[in-house]
Amino acid sequence: MVWGWTRHGDGKHLAPGEVVRPDERLSWPRMVGFGAQHVIAMFGATFVFPLVMGLDPNVAVMMSGVATILFLLIVKGRVPSYLGTSASFVGGVLAIRAVAGGDTAGADAVVTGAILVVGFVLALIGVAIHFLGVQIIHRVFPPVVTGAVVMLIGFGLAYVVADVYWPQDHWVALLTMLITFVVIVAFKGFIGRIGVLVGLVSGFVLSWVLDRLAGPVTSVLPGANLRDAAGNACAPEGPYCLATAFPHDRVSFDSVAKADWFGLPSFHGPDFRFSAVLLVLPAVIALVAENVGHVKAVGEMTGTDVDPYVGRAVAADGVATVVASAVGGSPTTTYAENIGVMAATKVYSTAAYYIAAVIAILFGLCPKFGQLVAATPGGVLGGVTVILYGMIGLLGAKIWIENRVDFADPVNMVPTGAGIILAIGPVSHFVGGDLTLEGIALGTIVVLGGYHLLRAIAGRPLRPATPAGNEAG
Secondary structure, eight states, X not given: OOSXXXXXXXXXXXXXXXXXXXXXXXXXXHHHHHHHHHHHHXXXXXXXXXXXXXXXXXXXXXXXXXXXXXHHHHTTTXXXXXXXXXXXXXXXXXXXXXXXXXXXXXXXXXXXXXXXXXXXXXXXXXXXXXXXXXXXXXXXXXXXXXXXXXXXXXXXXXXXXIIIIGGGOHHHHHHHHHHHHXXXXXSOTXXXXXXXXXXXXXXXXXXXXXXXXXXXXXXOOTTSSEEOTTSOBOOSOBTTBEEOXXXXXXXXXXXXXXXXXXXXXXXXXXXXXHHHHHHHTTHHHHHHHXXXXXXXXXXXXXXXXXXXXXXXXXHHHHHHHHHHHHTTOOOEEEOHHHHHHHHHHOBXXXXXXXXXXXXXXXXXXXXXXXXXXXXXXXXXXXXXXXXXXXXXXXXXXXXXXXXXXXXXXXXXXXXXXXXXXXXXXXXXXXXXXXXXXXXXXXHHHHHHHHHHHHHHHTTOOOOXXXXXXXXXX
16 A cells, blocks of 8 residues: 555544554644644754754655655565654765765765665665575674674764763753753653654754854864964865864854755755775664564554565665765664654554654745754754663664573673773774774674674574564674
8 A cells, every 4th residue: 555545433532442544644733733743753853963964854754755655666565764863874975975075065965975885785675685584683693792782873872972072061961961961851742752853853952042042152163263283374174174162153144145045955966986886885884683673563553464564665665865965965864753743643554654754844945944954953852862872882782681691691792892892982993905993893893793703603503483483692
């Protein structure tokens, strides 16, 4: 079922215990409301992560709508999902920018070129899963590996908070973090589920108020006030030309005032570099794990067997990432935030997702909105990203707990511990030529390669996960 939803009951009410299935809908005014909820739920992370990666958040929001429609078409409407910006690429993207010129148009093209290749690889993996069966994933990426990769992706981004965002405004970062804490825990239901977005907006308003009451803040802004060792102005930013502290407003609306209300966002084409692809390729593992987990969660909530659509879901995410990055957009992934909205509302209708996608596309056609998003202060991003990265990391631990991974076994413990430390460092390893493996990329290779190497040495053949999904390794 792709189009044509049957009305559920009278289209207005849900009896206790009832759900609106993917091929059903309520009245269209109500579906518009549910679609708007999905936009709000995905919105925080979908525009925060492009900002973190130095990509245009307006393009990301717009292409998230296009990606969601592609996804729903490819899975034939059987797996309700919204595709927002993936966090799995952040570490690799920052590593690419470190060697490709920082926050420049040329580096943007190299970043999106690398992401596009990863999307193509993900699409091929999805096709393989579709024809070979989902058990192939459990054999190559058992829970101990997937949990470790998800954990090192989250914790491997700690240096971004510590070195980039938090120092821009320590107190705003701390207060934004605390506000987000309180909203997530104190408010139940929908408000609690968009706690990150509420915290971000609150931090933005707080920054504007502080500019009026306390004056400018003195801190380092990436790419601004560049100085050499003698204190002279210089460019571009590099080892001998560094951003230095200077007084500045936390919030500036200059670019917002200059932007048009309507127009296309700033698209750009990709530039393909093999060394850059290697830095983000490990994200494939996390994307496969996210997609498989999303499909399983939807199956449990709707009480249907959606395992036959796992391959389609993975392939659809890959295709969506290729399309988005081809025009300068961000990588995509299925969003847990929107699963939370479905769980809270009991409305699993794909009609709500089509509506959300259309709303996102319309947002992308408003450049003024994009510049408003880009004006988000660094301190606010510090308070939000410290939570987002921590939550991502702990999802890895959740995978271990749910699958009862045995860390008394050195085959599990040794490569996992080593890989996580390499990512958190982040540790750099020079391979040769222009190729250096660093942080998340290096940690992922050590975890995956080390696990299977030690497994072979220990004489343990690969086997599918048990029906309960609790293979300890």
